[in-house]
Amino acid sequence: MPEADREKPKKARAPADAEGPRPPDWTDGLKRLYDSVVEEPLPDAFKDLLARLDGDEQ
């Protein structure tokens, strides 16, 4: 519908590759699950591993 198109700013519409009329509520939860891990502080094990990468050159 052209009218509906005009009413909504492009940003508010579902991305072109989304299927179905509107993503269900839980899709946001999926993103938050992912982001919650992304935002966790990095465990020391990873810092240790990164530090070892340089030194381990044979």
Add this chain to the structure above:
Amino acid sequence: MSDADGAWDASPGEAGFKRELTRVIPHLRAFARGLCGRADMADDLVQEALLKAWAARERFEPGTSMRAWTFVILRNAWLTEMRRNRFRGEYDEGVAERILVQPSQQEDPLHLADLHRALLTLPPERREALLLVGAGGFSYEEAAQICNCAVGTIKSRVGRARATLNRMIEDGSMPPRSASEAAAHRAILEELDEIASGGGKFDA
């Protein structure tokens, strides 16, 4: 300015690679957590993937997506571990309380922990497709490249994953918390049996 590229440091490419690699670690951890559920196992996978990425650093093309490149490596590590059935014996039935994220807003009708458990009951190839597209924000095309399959296959997997989760959430067929670890466990074991016996789905 560009004349200096590569001249000011003995290995600027390597330093840049490491910087980019460091930046994607949180994303690798998030993808791995979604794939295998257990935080400690997910981090083991990420560490393995990081070492492999470092060893293969000369094959990385600067300017391309480090996140996509390392996701391929992580995914391969995950598939290898599944084939070895490493996950089977170590699945921790009580792990959900420890690893699952508590929703910050209590008015949220759907707890993220429930969603995560539902996600873990999906067949692995649908789970990874949904994670890449629905959580990681990759396009279908990028996800198809990561999974080394056709774009249509990814679309179909994402569609099926969404449909299954929709059904579970809408009709309340998500297993209750007390039973859900067992259900997820059973589902995972069934998937592993299928993959271990056939494996064709994941040939890449």
